[in-house]
Amino acid sequence: MQTEELEAYSEQVLSTVSKNVKKYRELRGYTQMQLALEIGMSGGAYLGRAELRKPNHHFNIKHIAKISKVLEIDIKRFFEE
Numbered sequence: 009m010q011t012e013e014l015e016a017y018s019e020q021v022l023s024t025v026s027k028n029v030k031k032y033r034e035l036r037g038y039t040q041m042q043l044a045l046e047i048g049m050s051g052g053a054y055l056g057r058a059e060l061r062k063p064n065h066h067f068n069i070k071h072i073a074k075i076s077k078v079l080e081i082d083i084k085r086f087f088e089e
Contacts, residue, residue: 025087028086029075029086033075033079
């Protein structure tokens, strides 16, 4: 597989995760700040930038695992389109 294909695929996955974090966060009634604090972040700015997919801001697997627990959502749902 070409490097460009892998890069495009990984960006697509990151976008899907970000979209789903926002969707499930809102469904559960959490603000960005509330969720950020629940998962051990000091503020909501990074979480907000990751949801919007700002350059160099994305959720890592530890973030997703913690968010999954806090929101009581099966982790695999964050990866579903």
